[in-house]
Every structure is written in C-alpha cells, then in structure tokens.
Amino acid sequence: MTGLALIFVVLRVISRFWIMRNPGMDDVLLILSTVVLCGFLASLAVSVHNHAGYPSVTLDAGNIEALSKTALLVEILYYFNICFIKCSILLTYLRFAVTRIFRRLCKGTIYFHVFLCIGSVVAVFSQTDPLSKMWTAAGDLNDYRINLAVLFYVTAGINIATDFWILVLPIKALSQIRRPRGEKIVLFCVFGAGLFASVASIVRLRSIAIYVNAEDHLRNSLSLLLWCMIEMSVAICCASVTGMRPIWLWIIRQ
Structure with missing residues (x-):
C-alpha cells in the first residue's frame, strides 16, 4: 500500500512540477503526507519487531515499553497525516473555486481540520499524567486519564463525516x-475517488471497536495499525488522482 501511494504521488509530482510547472501547497502537503506515511510504516515495522499481536503475558517489559512508545508515535502521525491529506484535497478545490461561498466553505473546512488535528494531538499527549505512565501501565486503558475509546470513536466518526462532506462539496462547482x-462525467469520477478512502475509514472503525473492547489491547493492536495504514495509503492515492490528468495526456500524445 505504501508503494502504491508513492507511485501515485510521484505521478502527480511529475504532472504538476514538470509538465504543468504549476505546483501548489496542495502538492507540498501530499508530499509531506507521503513522508509521514513512510514514518508510519517504519513505526509499524518497529511494532512487529517488538511482537505486536502477541499476548501481553508473553512480552517482557522492554517489548511493552517499546510498543507503548510506538503507539504514541503512530497516533500522532495518523492525525497529522489525515489533516495533510484532507487539506491537500481542499486546496485543490480552491484551484477551481469561482464563487465566494465555495471558497469560504473550503477554507472553513481546512481550518476545522487544522484545529481538529491540534486538539487530537493535545489529547494524545494528555492521556496519562505523567506521560511515562502510558508505557508503565500499558495494556490497561482504565489507567488513562482520557477515555481512549471515546477519543478514537469521536475522531473516527468526525473523519468519516468530513470524508463525505469533502466528497459532496465540489458537486455544484x-x-x-x-x-x-x-x-x-470523468471529472465527477476523479473527484469521487475519495469514496474508496471513506470505505477504508468505515472498515477501520470496526477495528477500533475490536481494539477497545478487547481484554488484551496489545494483542489486538496490530489489525488497528494495519487498517490505519490502509486508510492513509488509499486516501493519498485518491488525493493524487485529481492532479494526474496532465501526465495521462502527455503519455497519450507521446
């Protein structure tokens, strides 16, 4: 999935930077999101190395500490990446925004996602006091100052709702x-590609439910991490499609 996302972003970069010579902040954010995705992949590899998915009783203190610290990192990377991707899509909308109302709706949605990302990251850092308690009491969500189940459900629900909002936003324009x-028709299909990312977000919601209701959270963490990876990769691919038209036209001409 990471390799597929990289291919899509490279094709978009070629289209915007080389063929059109008209790059924008939307392209920069997609490049940043790809870098964050690679960081998430590295964190996933660290989790697997420390036996993510194994029963917590079979892990030593070093594994539990490493898994908990990695979990903190992947939560932060996930929230930043979702914000980068959605803001990139909205900035792409602003390229063809002709009405004041549409521009205001796009900018308002961008501000909303920025504040949501900041609030989510603050919540992640505030989940235990002190933060080191996160890896000394790993596996027991009852020791957390913030109800992680509520945090995960609320942020996932908001992300799914904004997925569909971003899908319907450009229809009139x-x-x-x-x-x-x-x-x-082709334009609507291209901009409607985000529906695939919305489906991935909904499937990820089920993995959240399995995780928060599990008796052994470390054992059930791997599927949640995998679906986060799939959701972000699909979202990057869908966001990249809107800027890839020039390279297809160039290939056809050649």
Missing part, C-alpha cells in the same frame, strides 16, 4: 463547469 458531458 463541477456541474457549473462548461465542458462536454463526457468530460464532466
């Missing part, structure tokens, strides 16, 4: 573009 009907 796209329908007003004066292009042949066939091209409009």
